[in-house]
Amino acid sequence: MAYTTKTRTGHRFLGNKNTKEVHDLEKEDTSGSGCQIDEILRADNAVYFIPDTLAQAKSENYDNCAKCLGSSRR
Numbered sequence: 481m482a483y484t485t486k487t488r489t490g491h492r493f494l495g496n497k498n499t500k501e502v503h504d505l506e507k508e509d510t511s512g513s514g515c516q517i518d519e520i521l522r523a524d525n526a527v528y529f530i531p532d533t534l535a536q537a538k539s540e541n542y543d544n545c546a547k548c549l550g551s552s553r554r
């Protein structure tokens with residue numbers, strides 16, 4: 481399941497429920513045109529997954545962020 485969060489702390493994968501993209505916080509692209517995690521949190525669009533795995537995000541139809549995970553299907 482995906483749960484709303486207001487913090488990046490304690491999770492590896494963070495989803496944007498607005499764009500349905502998932503980010504790997506261990507590979508976060510912090511450049512201006514990168515993942516923009518702070519923007520996702522500020523817009524209240526951030527979710528985390530239980531279990532905290534890419535497979536779980538995929539099973540909920542989240543797509544890879546092209547910046548940190550690559551292989552986006554879009």
Ligand SMILES: [Zn+2]
Binds near residue numbers: 502504514549
């Ligand atoms: Zn990303």
